[in-house]
Amino acid sequence: MTLHKEGRASITIASVVFIALVGTAYTVFAENMIVQALLSAIAVFQLVIILQFFRKPDRSLKENDLFLYSPCDGKVVVIEETVENEYYQEKRIQVSIFMSPLNVHINWYPIKGIVKYFKYHPGKFLVAWHPKSSTDNERTTVVVENKNGFSILLRQIAGALARRIECYAKEGEQVDQGSEMGFIKFGSRVDIFLPIGTKILVDLEEKVTGNRTPIAELPIK
16 A cells, blocks of 8 residues: 555654554553453554555546546535635635545646646634635635636635645646645545536535546536
């Protein structure tokens, strides 16, 4: 299993905890098999959870100008028209994907283009499905425009458990469809804001896979 670079510190800590728990089990509680088994189980469980969270599956993607692909794993929790007030100042179609702690937490660029805007916002840590999490929580905003002038806004949103958002976007850089945009540690959400009239290809409550599930059709000029 390949592990993501963002997990190095967490995996190191989990490994130290594993060694400490197992060492304690077989030294301090050498005569108590029940406590040994319990501490060993806890040690294995916490290490497996951390390794699973920071897994990095092969999601290589052949670029496709026909579709906008899901930027993350998770479940579609919002599809609605709303006013996007940070960048566009106009109505957009919002598609939100909630990532549980069990999902892969890498975020990918859903289209190829130029990063037109990037901003980090410090904030609260409301649960990711809370209506105000999109505007009140710690988050990043990234706007990407492709060669046809089709522009989307992506917003990484921290949740109640997520305490760190990593975003690799830089204004003015060219990004490839399917390349890594960032990583959110522990339960979170990604919002996508699309032009009104964009054909959406997913439904509410649908489970999606990053770099695999088409979210919308792209206009071809």
